[in-house]
Amino acid sequence: MWSKCRWSTVMFSFLHRRSSVMSQTPPIVSVLPTRGLVDEKFKVLVENLPPGRPVTVRSLHHSDNGHYWEAFGFYTSDHRGTVNVSKDQSVGGTYTGKEPMGLLWSMCPVPGSHKGLRLRKLNMCSPMLVNISVHSGHEGFRDGAPLASVLVERWYMAPGVKRIDVQEKGLLYLFSPGPFPGILDLWGGGGGLVEYRSALLASHGFATMSLDYLSCGQPVFTYVETAFNFIKDHPQVIADRVGVVGLCLGSLPALYLAADSTVVKVVKQITSPLLLVSGCDDQNWPSFETAEDINQTMRAAGNDHLLSRLDYPDSGHLIEPPFSPHFRASTFVTTNKRKAMILWGGKTKPHSDAQEDSWRKILSFLQQHLCCSLNAKL
Amino acid sequence: AEQCCVSLSVNPSRGLMDEKFIILVQKALPGFQLTIHASYHCEDGNSWEAFAHYTADAGGTVNVSQDTSLGGTYSGVEAMGLLWSLRPVPGSKPGLRLRKKNVQTPMEVTISVYQGHQTEGFVDQVPLASVLVERWYMAPGVCRIPITEEGLTATLFVPAGNGPFPGLLDLWGGGGPLVEYRAALLASHGIASLALNYLTPKTTMETGKMVDNQYFEKAYKFLQQHPQICDSRIAMLGLSLGSAFTLKMAVYSQVMKLRCVVCIGGSHVQPVDGSVEQVLGYMEKNSEKTRFTENNEMIWRDLLLPIPTDPSFKVDVGRLKCPLMLVVSEDDQNWPAPESAKDMKEMMERAGNSHLLTVLSYPNAGHLIEPPYTPHVRISMFRTVVMALWGGQMVEHSRAQEDAWKKILIFLRENLYDSTKPGATTLSHL
Numbered sequence: 001m002w003s004k005c006r007w008s009t010v011m012f013s014f015l016h017r018r019s020s021v022m023s024q025t026p027p028i029v030s031v032l033p034t035r036g037l038v039d040e041k042f043k044v045l046v047e048n049l050p051p052g053r054p055v056t057v058r059s060l061h062h063s064d065n066g067h068y069w070e071a072f073g074f075y076t077s078d079h080r081g082t083v084n085v086s087k088d089q090s091v092g093g094t095y096t097g098k099e100p101m102g103l104l105w106s107m108c109p110v111p112g113s114h115k116g117l118r119l120r121k122l123n124m125c126s127p128m129l130v131n132i133s134v135h136s137g138h139e140g141f142r143d144g145a146p147l148a149s150v151l152v153e154r155w156y157m158a159p160g161v162k163r164i165d166v167q168e169k170g171l172l173y174l175f176s177p178g179p180f181p182g183i184l185d186l187w188g189g190g191g192g193l194v195e196y197r198s199a200l201l202a203s204h205g206f207a208t209m210s211l212d213y214l215s216c217g218q219p220v221f222t223y224v225e226t227a228f229n230f231i232k233d234h235p236q237v238i239a240d241r242v243g244v245v246g247l248c249l250g251s252l253p254a255l256y257l258a259a260d261s262t263v264v265k266v267v268k269q270i271t272s273p274l275l276l277v278s279g280c281d282d283q284n285w286p287s288f289e290t291a292e293d294i295n296q297t298m299r300a301a302g303n304d305h306l307l308s309r310l311d312y313p314d315s316g317h318l319i320e321p322p323f324s325p326h327f328r329a330s331t332f333v334t335t336n337k338r339k340a341m342i343l344w345g346g347k348t349k350p351h352s353d354a355q356e357d358s359w360r361k362i363l364s365f366l367q368q369h370l371c372c373s374l375n376a377k378l
Numbered sequence: 379a380e381q382c383c384v385s386l387s388v389n390p391s392r393g394l395m396d397e398k399f400i401i402l403v404q405k406a407l408p409g410f411q412l413t414i415h416a417s418y419h420c421e422d423g424n425s426w427e428a429f430a431h432y433t434a435d436a437g438g439t440v441n442v443s444q445d446t447s448l449g450g451t452y453s454g455v456e457a458m459g460l461l462w463s464l465r466p467v468p469g470s471k472p473g474l475r476l477r478k479k480n481v482q483t484p485m486e487v488t489i490s491v492y493q494g495h496q497t498e499g500f501v502d503q504v505p506l507a508s509v510l511v512e513r514w515y516m517a518p519g520v521c522r523i524p525i526t527e528e529g530l531t532a533t534l535f536v537p538a539g540n541g542p543f544p545g546l547l548d549l550w551g552g553g554g555p556l557v558e559y560r561a562a563l564l565a566s567h568g569i570a571s572l573a574l575n576y577l578t579p580k581t582t583m584e585t586g587k588m589v590d591n592q593y594f595e596k597a598y599k600f601l602q603q604h605p606q607i608c609d610s611r612i613a614m615l616g617l618s619l620g621s622a623f624t625l626k627m628a629v630y631s632q633v634m635k636l637r638c639v640v641c642i643g644g645s646h647v648q649p650v651d652g653s654v655e656q657v658l659g660y661m662e663k664n665s666e667k668t669r670f671t672e673n674n675e676m677i678w679r680d681l682l683l684p685i686p687t688d689p690s691f692k693v694d695v696g697r698l699k700c701p702l703m704l705v706v707s708e709d710d711q712n713w714p715a716p717e718s719a720k721d722m723k724e725m726m727e728r729a730g731n732s733h734l735l736t737v738l739s740y741p742n743a744g745h746l747i748e749p750p751y752t753p754h755v756r757i758s759m760f761r762t763v764v765m766a767l768w769g770g771q772m773v774e775h776s777r778a779q780e781d782a783w784k785k786i787l788i789f790l791r792e793n794l795y796d797s798t799k800p801g802a803t804t805l806s807h808l
Contacts, residue, residue, distance in 0.1 A: 025796040026542070026608075028568055034517050035392035048795055129518070133539070149539035151519030158391050159486065160510030175510070205385065371383055371405070 027081075027148045029057075029134050035153040037203055038128065038196075039322050039359055041100055042152065044085035046134045049077040049147075056093065056141035057085060059103040060110075060131045064122040068110040069325065071095065071103045074138040083134075092138060095349070103132065104154075104323040105352035116331035116341050119324065124163060124173075124199040127153035156196050158203035163195075170211045170227055171195055173202035178236030181370035183208040184228050186246040186254055197245070200321055204363055206370065207237045228257060241370045243272075245362070248285060248317065275308045275365045277358050279315030283345035287317070310361055312354035316346025322356040384412070386491050386507035394566055395485070395513050395559070396750050396783055398457055401442035403491055403507075406434035413450070413492040414442065415500050416460040418485065424474055426464040426753065428452070431495040448495070452773070460489065461513075461751040462776035468498070473759035476752060481562040482522060484512035513751075515559045517566035522558070525572070528596045531579030533558050534572050534604075535565030541606035543570040544613065544637070544794035547597055551618025551643075552577065552658075554761055560615075563749055567787055569794060570607050572597060576623065576654060588655040594623060595633040611794045615640040615786075618713060618745065622648045622657055625693040628700065638793035639698075640786055642705040643745045645718035646693040647682040660691075675757045675767040679714045685721045695722045696729025703736045703789050705782045707743035711769035715745075738785055740778035744770020750780040 027048045036042055049055060058072040073090030075083045086100040095102030109117045121128055133149035135141035157163070157173070164172040173195070174180060183206045187194040198208040211227050213220050232239050246254030276294065278287040291309055298304035312319070316328060332342040346354075385404045393399055406412060415429040430450035432440040443457040452459035466474045478485055490505035516522065519538025525531075533556065537543050546569050548561040555578060561571035574597050576589050602609040614636050616624030621644020628639045630650070648657045667680040686692060695702070704722065706715045719737050726732035740747075744756060745768040754775040760766040770778075 028791075028795060033390040033393060033397070034566075035512075035514070036390060040390075127518075145540065151517075151538040153392075153518045155392070158509075159484075159512045160488075367385075371385065 027055075027134055029132060029148045029150050031132055031150050031152045034150070035127070035155065037158060037200070038154045038156055038324075039200060043100065044103065044132055046075075046077070046083040046085075046148075047081065049081040049083065049134075051077055051079045051081050053077045053081070053136075054138050055083060055147070056135040056138055057083065057103065058133050058135060058141070058146075059107065060133070061107065061119075061128065063119055067113055067117055067119075069107040069119055070110050071105075071107040071325075072141070073099070073102055101323045101352075101356075104130070105325060105355070106348060107325040108327075116327075116329060118327055118330040120194075121156065121196055124156045124195050127155045130154060156199035156203070161199065161202045163199070166209070166230070170209045170230075171198065172207065172209045172231075172234075173198045174207035174236055175202060175205070178207065179238045180205055180207040180236060181241035181243070181366075182206065182231040182234065182237040183242065183366065183370075184224070184231055184244045184254075184257075185210045186213060186224070186244065187248070197247075197321060201245070201366075204367075206366065207231065207234065224257060243366055243370050245366075247319075273306045273308070273365070273369050275310070275362065277310045277319055277362070278312070279317055279319055279346055279351070279354065280311055280313045281315060281345040281347070282317040283343040284317035308365065310358050312350065312358070314347045314350035315354035316351050317344040318346075319351075319355055319358055322359045323352070324355060326351040326355075384491055384506040386489065386509055388489055388509050388511045391509065392484070392512040392514065394517060395515050395563055395752075398443075399511065400457070401460070401489060403432070403434065403440040404438060406438045406440070408434060408436045408438055410434040410438065411493075411495050412440065412506070413494065413496045414440070414460065415490045415492060415505070416464060417488045417490070417500070418464060418476075420476065421479055424470055425467045426476060427467050427500065428460045428463045428465065429497070429500070430456075430459060430463075450497070458751050458776075458780075461487070462753055462779070463772060464753040473757060473765050475755050475758040477557060478515065478559055479557070481515040481558050484514045487511045487513060515562040515566070520562065520565045522562065525600065526580070528600060529579075529581050530593070530597055530600060531556070531575040531581075532572050532597060532600075533561065534570065535562045536570045536606055537565050537568050541570070542608045543568060543606060544611035544790075545569070545601035545604070545607040546571040546612065546790070546794075547594070547601065547614045547624075548573045549576065549614070549616040549620025549624055551620055552761075553618075560749060564615075564790075567791075569613075569790060570601070570604070572601055576620075588653070588658070590653045591623075591627070591631070594627050595631055598627075598631075598634045610635075611637050613638045613640070613790055613794055615642070616644055617642040617747070618644055619657075621645065622693075623654070625695065626650070628702070629693050629695060629697050636700050638701040638703070638789065640703045640705070640789065642747050642782070643707060643710055643713050643715045644704075645682050645713055645715060646695055646722055647685060647691060647714075647718060648693065650690050650693060671767055673757075673765070675765045676760070677711045677767050679711050683714050683717060685714070685717055692721070692725075694725070696725045696731060698726070698731060698734060701734045701736070701789070701793055703738065703786065705747055705786070706737060706739045707745055707747060707770060707775075707778065708739060708741045709743060709769040709771070710745045711767040712745035736789065738782055740774065740782070742771045742774035743778035744768040744775050746770075747775075747779055747782050750783045751776070752779065754779075 029046045032043045054076050056072050061069045072093040074092040077083050090096050095106035130152045133146035160175045166172050185198045185208050195210045198210040201208040209231050232242050244254040244257050276291045278291045280288050298307050326348045329341050329343045384406050387402050389400050413429050418426045428451040430447035434440050447453045451463035490508040492505050521536045523534040525534050548571050556575040558573045561573035564571040601607050614624045621641035625646050627634050628636050649660050661681050664681040669677040704719045706719045726735050754772045757767050
């Protein structure tokens with residue numbers, strides 16, 4: 001073995017491990033799909049293990065801003081030498097129980113990382129790369145090299161979705177040829193241009209525009225109306241099928257457009273259907289109390305039939321697309337450039353369930369109101 | 379009319395070339411007639427298309443995996459029909475074949491829905507809905523490495539991860555320059571695969587001399603010595619002419635200790651002591667046995683017939699020590715694969731090693747058994763010079779490709795990964 005080696009000493013440990021596993025049968029880890037959208041579920045399967053063997057299935061991601069995130073679950077292979085993450089129980093790790101997507105939503109920064117990190121993808125045109133590996137044992141799993149691993153891509157943009165820079169300081173995501181219903185996507189007070197929800201909505205058939213309404217230098221509501229008109233008038237957008245999605249601070253302009261703005265009067269309904277999503281453990285905004293207040297106001301006005309609410313106990317403020325990791329607090333840079341630790345709230349498992357449930361219902365709400373069905377025309 | 383409303387989804391939108399997808403049309407009117415269309419623009423500039431006619435059910439849905447196509451380029455319930463029934467658009471040159479040269483980019487197929495049951499003129503119409511689907515030969519993390527050391531001309535594909543991985547030597551046929559897609563796909567399934575150019579490698583192009591049998595042994599040794607490859611888990615796969623050298627090396631090489639061997643559309647008939655040049659020369663000598671169809675397409679299956687009785691003209695598979703899988707198409711018009719398989723089986727039964735043999739035999743399949751969902755071609759240009767008849771009928775050939783690939787992968791896994799436990803290898807998504 002050694003005499004055959006013509007590589008540098010760095011490779012010696014590689015070869016040593018190679019010879020020691022040569023006589024063993026390597027396990028096989030597979031993930032389906034290997035390339036999926038970030039809101040799609042995957043199946044993780046480990047095969048060819050000895051039966052009854054304790055193993056750890058682990059995910060590892062190197063974020064755009066240089067930090068490492070991981071999740072892991074402890075499993076035992078069955079009589080066929082298989083671990084099926086979609087069906088089997090994790091008995092420990094960053095998640096427990098039967099959790100097909102636990103390897104994503106329970107991700108946290110690896111030991112030794114800074115405090116208060118938040119996982120956000122910056123470049124939408126490339127996928128999030130996640131390494132899924134299987135290791136021997138439970139508690140000490142990091143001590144050995146992985147038995148097998150596979151690389152998975154998670155995309156915000158479906159094939160064919162284009163990202164177009166619009167001069168009004170926004171980003172438009174759409175898929176040709178159209179025409180499509182449109183969405184104006186308003187993020188929160190974190191500032192900057194956040195694109196990932198728009199990219200994902202475009203992947204679901206909506207021409208979506210992400211707007212940086214905080215640093216535009218114009219009054220917010222006017223700016224948002226201009227953007228709304230831009231989408232409405234775009235040749236690839238169906239003019240009478242435009243909606244608004246707002247998170248956190250972005251809810252305010254969204255509500256303004258739905259209620260008071262004259263722009264929305266050209267839409268079929270003068271006051272439009274409204275979906276409010278609140279985390280009941282939101283420590284950043286009184287979103288639950290606000291939703292209650294809006295509810296009462298609309299009931300008094302007689303238009304509460306337009307209102308739908310999703311309230312999630314034990315969920316925090318940042319209800320993001322599904323399988324995104326939850327963090328109870330993270331560092332936030334305020335407008336006067338001071339760093340603070342902001343408490344968002346929520347407990348990981350209920351918050352992750354809320355993200356999955358609310359995303360499905362948001363998409364359904366948008367499709368119901370923005371995509372006409374032929375049946376409705378009869 | 380406002381037909382914006384029909385929704386079309388394909389899952390997965392990014393899949394491997396051998397993965398099934400689910401095409402779903404929703405929100406149509408119940409009983410609505412529609413055409414689902416697939417369009418693909420090749421790297422070589424040619425366009426291919428397929429289409430099928432459906433009627434939406436009471437819920438306004440069409441599910442291609444479950445519903446019946448009433449006509450088009452395929453009919454019946456065919457989840458993947460829109461890929462395997464792709465054909466060159468009207469007005470294309472004759473004899474085209476769909477082969478992807480650049481495996482680092484996906485095949486991009488546009489799937490669209492049109493109103494009514496249509497058969498032509500798709501390009502001039504606006505579809506009701508359209509999605510782009512990517513089909514990949516390389517899974518994420520698979521590495522493509524061109525190899526030029528030891529005088530080899532080859533491309534190595536290494537799976538994602540550290541390894542070590544089993545290895546495979548992949549030989550194509552006589553049809554032209556090196557193609558990489560099968561090796562790329564095998565690496566996506568965990569096998570480090572080397573697509574080896576043995577007909578037009580750099581040495582042959584520069585010196586005019588064909589490679590000798592040691593060339594294959596060098597390729598094998600290269601795999602053995604690779605730090606990410608298990609030196610005792612190496613297989614060999616040959617298609618068509620490639621099968622000839624696969625069988626020769628598997629039986630006679632002192633250097634190559636293969637874990638298992640797969641031969642697709644091939645034969646053991648050849649001058650046993652000869653190298654590439656002699657094997658090609660043997661076929662040339664018999665070229666007057668070429669037959670022609672009424673359209674002047676060449677039928678080459680008789681060149682090696684009848685199967686000789688002289689042992690110096692057939693590889694002695696009775697001496698084979700590892701499992702062998704033969705993939706045979708019963709309408710193979712290019713090589714006498716069925717007759718050769720029959721003869722090989724008899725040789726192995728006489729020698730007492732037929733327990734090593736698995737034969738997959740497909741009625742009405744043609745010579746070119748490729749990875750699944752690649753469109754069948756009954757004839758195509760061979761080396762840009764002549765038109766060859768491959769044989770086969772589209773539906774049976776496509777089923778054969780799907781079935782053979784699955785069984786080849788299971789065979790390779792069982793032998794290279796020792797996964798012989800029941801249910802150990804599901805591959806259920808294929």
